[in-house]
Amino acid sequence: MTGHIPVLLEEVLAFFSRMHGGACLDLTFGGGGHTQAILEHLPDATVLAMDQDPVAARNAASLQENFSGRLRFEARNFADLENIQESGFTGVLMDLGVSSFQLDDVSRGFSFREDAPLDMRMNPQQGQTAAEFLEKGSLREIETALRDYGEEPRWRAIARAIIEARGKGLLQRTASLAALVEQHAPRTAPGRRRIHPATRTFQGIRIAVNRELECLQDTLPVAFKKLAPGGVLVVISFHSLEDRIVKRFFRKIAGLSQHKNDPQPQQERQILGNLLTKKPIVPSPDEIKQNPRSRSAKLRAICKGRDL
Ligand SMILES: C[S@@+](CC[C@H](N)C(=O)[O-])C[C@H]1O[C@@H](n2cnc3c(N)ncnc32)[C@H](O)[C@@H]1O
Secondary structure, eight states, X not given: OOSOOOTTHHHHHHHHHTTTSEXXXXXOOTTSHHHHHHHHHOTTEEEEEEESOHHHHHHHHHHHHHTTTTEEEEESOGGGGGGOOOXXXXXXXXXXXXXXXXXXXXXXXOXXXXXXXXXXXXXXXXXXXXXXXXXXXXXXXXXXXXXIISOOTTHHHHHHHHHHTTTTTTTSBHHHHHHHHHHHSOSSOTTSOOOOTTHHHHHHHHXXXXXXXXXXXXXXXXXXXXXXXXXXXXXXEOSHHHHHHHHXXXXXXXXXXXXXXXXXXXXXXXXXXXXXXXXXXXXXXXXXXXXXXXXXXXEEEEEESSOO
């Protein structure tokens, strides 16, 4: 298996145990940590697993040997879920973002810690690379990536520098992009945790290149639709914009206003599900100590049907 440590594992298992097994759907298989735990703890469970990264298929192959007939893997983007025939799942999991195996494989271009081609695609067979995005994207798209997805305080200066650097080879590799960003972002933004100056820019570009928010927004309703009555949808997010999308969708399903300016009259709202987490569940200090990558995780869960 890979070095990816599954986040909030006990909590995920508790939600998946409510229906004592059955057909489960893991939309973000990654290193397979959550799926493996589900198969081990729920002997009556089967898992349909998906991941858009073809490398995840290799991770799935070894698990398939150990749990014969109980795990099927589909190398797909979860935005394609509508085209999967199966439904009636007792549990659906979305553990968003990137896996450790993606971050740690330098050649994938997710990290600025070593030099590599600037790729960042979770599915390297599809879509434009990060380098192509920076060379060809509009100023507005690049600003959105840096400001909204990366929450980079120096987004304006960095976006301008990226536009000026076009055609000079500086946007082709992780190291040259990191150096460019470093010229425009201070080492430590005031009042913030000490992180490398390129961290936020890289995160924002990754989210844009993989269309992470759009895929999430489009897939949540399909994932909910594919639940059996009483089934649970569990989503772990790592970014405030992701969490906001999940929170609003879950509130809508629960028949609540999505946000404080939601204009929809209460009598028009339908209650299709029951919130299982009024506030998101976050990792304990112990979990964060053992797995620092879990620190920004937020888990929300909802079950289908109103009286369950
Ligand atoms: C945080 S990891 C999941 C880790 C996994 N739960 C485990 O325990 O090993 C997220 C995974 O979701 C995949 N992923 C992200 N967005 C996706 C999408 N739109 N469609 C399919 N897979 C996606 C990534 O390729 C990555 O492998």
